[in-house]
Amino acid sequence: MQFYPIHINIKDKACLVVGGGKVAQRKVNKLLSAGAAVTVISKELTPALQELLGDNRMKHINRCYNNNDVVGFFLVFAATNNKTINQQIISEAQKNGVLANSVDGADKGNFIIPASCQVGHLNVGITTEGTSPALSARLRKYLMAKLTAVSPEAIEQIGAKRKQYLETGNLACQDEMNALIDELISQIENYNVNLNSI
Ligand SMILES: C[C@@]1(CC(=O)O)C2=NC(=C\c3[nH]c(c(CCC(=O)O)c3CC(=O)O)Cc3[nH]c(c(CC(=O)O)c3CCC(=O)O)/C=C3\N/C(=C\2)[C@@H](CCC(=O)O)[C@]3(C)CC(=O)O)/[C@H]1CCC(=O)O
């Protein structure tokens, strides 16, 4: 299967996570950091999810999944430890035109979550299209370590030069931008990562 990579704006979008375990918690954290309005359906919540609830960071429906709970959501995550329920969530989402992810494998839902690492506005997503999530996670740790060579300000600076170039059409600005990109790449290349630390 081939997947189309996108980085999607989910600010204030209603997103549903069904399940309250370790994997659901990972999905919720990423959704909240992208500004989504998150609802969790589960009788149980991990301590970290309970803490988010206490801080009013998400909505909690304290019961098992009910038929057609997916309706009205922008994105849905089937993240229970019950494969039959996860499958039901995916097929109801599909019937209702809602995009859904299943923690049970890349072939089950419409989209998968990449491992991701971020420095400022540089956001790198890694997927193995479901073949080896462990490889994605290790590569993410490796890239994150490599990217400690880069500062958010350096990314901002490159963006500012691009803006200057687009606004003025001044080719010197484009050259300066490319020089900053070269410098950033060589910093990453020269930064040694101890493989035992990842
Ligand atoms: C990248 C990351 C993003 C995230 O979830 O945020 C992610 N899995 C992560 C971690 C992780 N996953 C697993 C372990 C424990 C064991 C191990 O180490 O192998 C760990 C490590 C841990 O939990 O610590 C096992 C596992 N994962 C899936 C299955 C079901 C199956 O495939 O059958 C099973 C077997 C279940 C079992 O048998 O227990 C399925 C999926 N996992 C995906 C993403 C999607 C494909 C990504 C890709 O294409 O590479 C996909 C298809 C669906 C999805 O979830 O979208 C995140 C890295 C976080 C980071 O960056 O550190």
Ligand SMILES: NC(=O)c1ccc[n+]([C@@H]2O[C@H](COP(=O)([O-])OP(=O)(O)OC[C@H]3O[C@@H](n4cnc5c(N)ncnc54)[C@H](O)[C@@H]3O)[C@@H](O)[C@H]2O)c1
């Ligand atoms: N995609 C991934 O990255 C990944 C990684 C590891 C494991 N997994 C798979 O994900 C599944 C979940 O893992 P976990 O560690 O979070 O499990 P877990 O046992 O910690 O949590 C499961 C959660 O699902 C909830 N739940 C069960 N039935 C429900 C229902 N009918 N309605 C609502 N909530 C319900 C439980 O209350 C619990 O909160 C596992 O079965 C595992 O195979 C996926």
